[in-house]
């Protein structure tokens with residue numbers, strides 16, 4: 001197991017800068033409004049602007065892989081440049097790839113994003129557990145080996161997620177509840193071994209989910225990792241929703257369009273407004 005604990009690094013950044021992650025989501029409309037071309041060069045410039053303006057403001061940056069993949073090989077090369085430049089500039093990078101597959105293929109995804117020296121090496125990635133939490137084991141193992149973190153989808157910010165994630169098995173446990181329990185067990189094991197006070201497995205819980213955790217019998221304050229909370233800004237959640245859903249839990253709010261929409265030159269101020277809104281009371 002690695003000496004480095006990526007979640008502890010992030011927790012320190014959250015304490016210093018506030019609990020905000022800004023998404024690097026180069027939507028075509030944003031490229032246009034920023035005066036950038038819809039090309040790999042445009043994606044790279046978009047990323048460079050985020051990296052420069054959010055330095056010392058955002059605890060983490062979250063490149064959204066989808067907006068790079070849509071440009072093919074050149075887009076992936078731009079993603080590589082953005083991830084690498086962001087990490088070199090000292091940012092904590094959570095690559096939002098939402099990978100999840102059978103174990104043997106999962107090992108390939110893990111190698112792509114979590115292996116030190118890999119072209120797309122990130123500090124953390126998002127994963128989907130819907131082929132079974134156990135299928136994520138190769139990624140969990142590699143993350144633990146190299147001090148990386150994972151953010152696993154539990155209660156997503158989109159309303160459609162409830163049809164899967166709120167479903168209950170015959171013993172009454174919800175799908176989301178089973179994912180929370182599995183993540184907690186991995187974290188507890190790691191924390192018992194390394195004495196850290198935050199585990200490497202985080203969970204994605206949208207700030208838009210309202211009373212769902214309570215309705216499903218989940219006390220988020222008990223979770224021993226960090227919650228990544230999308231849904232703030234463009235999807236309608238704000239500070240009140242973050243406090244209501246997460247209370248005293250460790251929560252990193254994720255905002256993409258809400259900050260990016262402010263445009264170049266204004267990203268830091270927009271991000272600071274979100275930090276002020278979501279900071280724990």
Ligand SMILES: O=c1ccn([C@@H]2O[C@H](COP(=O)(O)O)[C@@H](O)[C@H]2O)c(=O)[nH]1
Pocket residue numbers: 023025064096155156157158204205206230231232233234235254255256257258
């Ligand atoms: O449950 C989820 C998981 C991930 N996302 C991603 O976060 C951003 C949100 O963008 P906004 O512009 O702030 O709405 C985007 O990349 C999603 O793919 C999510 O929204 N919900």
